[in-house]
Amino acid sequence: MTSPTPEKITVNGDRLWQSLMDLAEIGAYDDERTGLRGVNRLALTDADAAGRRQVITWMEQACLTVRIDRMGNIYGRREGTDPHATPVLTGSHIDSVATAGAFDGCLGVLGGIEVIRTLDERGITTRRPIEVGVFTEEEGVRFGTDMLGSAVAAGRLTLDYAHALTDRDGLTLGDELARTGSNGPTDVRLTPPHAYVECHIEQGPVLAEHNVEIGVVTGVQGISWQEITIHGRAAHAGTTPTHLRADAGLAAAQIIVHLRAMVDSGEYEGLRATVGHLIVHPDLTNIVPARAELTVDLRNPDDAQMARAERALAALLEDLEGSQPGLSLTTRRMAKTAYVPFDTGVQKVIAQAADDHALDHISLLSVAGHDAQEIAALCPTAMIFVRGEYDGISHNPREYSTPQACTHGVDVLATTCLRLANQD
Numbered sequence: 001m002t003s004p005t006p007e008k009i010t011v012n013g014d015r016l017w018q019s020l021m022d023l024a025e026i027g028a029y030d031d032e033r034t035g036l037r038g039v040n041r042l043a044l045t046d047a048d049a050a051g052r053r054q055v056i057t058w059m060e061q062a063c064l065t066v067r068i069d070r071m072g073n074i075y076g077r078r079e080g081t082d083p084h085a086t087p088v089l090t091g092s093h094i095d096s097v098a099t100a101g102a103f104d105g106c107l108g109v110l111g112g113i114e115v116i117r118t119l120d121e122r123g124i125t126t127r128r129p130i131e132v133g134v135f136t137e138e139e140g141v142r143f144g145t146d147m148l149g150s151a152v153a154a155g156r157l158t159l160d161y162a163h164a165l166t167d168r169d170g171l172t173l174g175d176e177l178a179r180t181g182s183n184g185p186t187d188v189r190l191t192p193p194h195a196y197v198e199c200h201i202e203q204g205p206v207l208a209e210h211n212v213e214i215g216v217v218t219g220v221q222g223i224s225w226q227e228i229t230i231h232g233r234a235a236h237a238g239t240t241p242t243h244l245r246a247d248a249g250l251a252a253a254q255i256i257v258h259l260r261a262m263v264d265s266g267e268y269e270g271l272r273a274t275v276g277h278l279i280v281h282p283d284l285t286n287i288v289p290a291r292a293e294l295t296v297d298l299r300n301p302d303d304a305q306m307a308r309a310e311r312a313l314a315a316l317l318e319d320l321e322g323s324q325p326g327l328s329l330t331t332r333r334m335a336k337t338a339y340v341p342f343d344t345g346v347q348k349v350i351a352q353a354a355d356d357h358a359l360d361h362i363s364l365l366s367v368a369g370h371d372a373q374e375i376a377a378l379c380p381t382a383m384i385f386v387r388g389e390y391d392g393i394s395h396n397p398r399e400y401s402t403p404q405a406c407t408h409g410v411d412v413l414a415t416t417c418l419r420l421a422n423q424d
């Protein structure tokens with residue numbers, strides 16, 4: 001029995017929360033530092049594969065037609081009344097970093113499924129189909145390129161490039177897709193949807209600082225990832241005079257300190273710099289490090305400032321080459337995305353939905369990367385942010401949004417999808 005289309009819809013917050021907590025148990029671990037239950041579900045590990053199977057089960061239970069593409073991206077489809085209409089796409093990712101919480105990415109996927117359950121329960125049809133997407137390796141922390149599945153779906157990166165990427169053990173993404181049974185038969189290039197809207201935790205302090213529930217996201221700042229390898233010379237820690245050393249560890253430290261000085265200088269407006277991966281070799285107490293490997297993650301809302309920062313880093317690396325006898329450095333580009341603006345029309349639908357749910361909202365730029373920045377190349381796209389607790393900490397088991405905050409975000413998602421799905 002079909003019900004008349006309501007003005008807005010509210011979802012079953014308890015069922016949403018339960019699915020978040022159930023998914024968080026897949027790949028769960030006891031985090032010593034925080035004493036909390038964390039989540040470690042790196043892309044295409046056994047834990048991720050188990051999470052994928054669970055999400056596919058939930059999609060099938062919600063009567064979605066599930067398809068999986070050759071990148072392992074999963075799409076669950078609910079038909080609309082118009083078989084020729086392009087779908088409204090929602091979703092996100094369920095792969096996690098190694099010290100994750102329960103919400104990053106998962107809220108967007110499980111929120112999308114909750115929207116479908118609610119529409120079905122209420123007997124609500126939409127003109128356009130609605131699809132829920134789960135994109136592979138959004139985090140990029142296993143295979144080295146972030147937003148990977150959505151970038152291939154949108155055509156920015158090729159399937160061959162993605163399949164050939166390797167993790168630190170030399171396993172390729174293509175092999176891991178096959179090993180975990182995550183690869184599917186369908187073509188990876190996504191037919192442009194009517195619109196894409198993604199619900200995601202903010203992962204920062206801004207919504208809480210403004211004491212509002214909802215963020216209407218205006219775009220995503222630029223991201224630059226590179227790997228730097230410093231080639232020094234192993235030498236005895238006691239007998240080698242300082243002026244004869246080619247100390248790769250020293251050069252790595254100089255890079256880290258210099259990056260922070262660039263940020264603190266304020267000369268690159270809004271620059272954030274992180275060396276998240278750092279190893280030295282042979283990594284022994286009494287040997288001057290022969291080699292250092294590190295990654296540099298730069299973020300900037302302005303592409304010109306990002307380019308300036310990358311040039312400044314390149315200049316530093318050149319200076320370091322001559323700073324110690326025989327020291328050399330090589331770099332490898334891992335990921336690079338420019339600032340991406342979101343569609344103002346979709347932002348308006350989100351803001352109106354938040355108003356209709358009597359939820360305060362502000363507009364803000366995303367300073368984290370998201371699949372939406374890739375899908376924005378295909379169709380009008382925007383995001384809904386949900387506020388977090390504890391300064392919005394994320395990529396840490398302390399990541400937390402309240403059941404109420406999650407329900408508010410998915411209520412706005414539901415009403416936004418409903419309205420987009422009935423647009424001409």
Ligand code: HGY
Nearest residue numbers: 138139146368369370
């Ligand atoms: O790195 C990011 O901004 C996101 O968590 N992938």
Ligand code: MN
Nearest residue numbers: 104105138370
């Ligand atoms: Mn995310």
Ligand code: MN
Nearest residue numbers: 097104139395
């Ligand atoms: Mn993340």
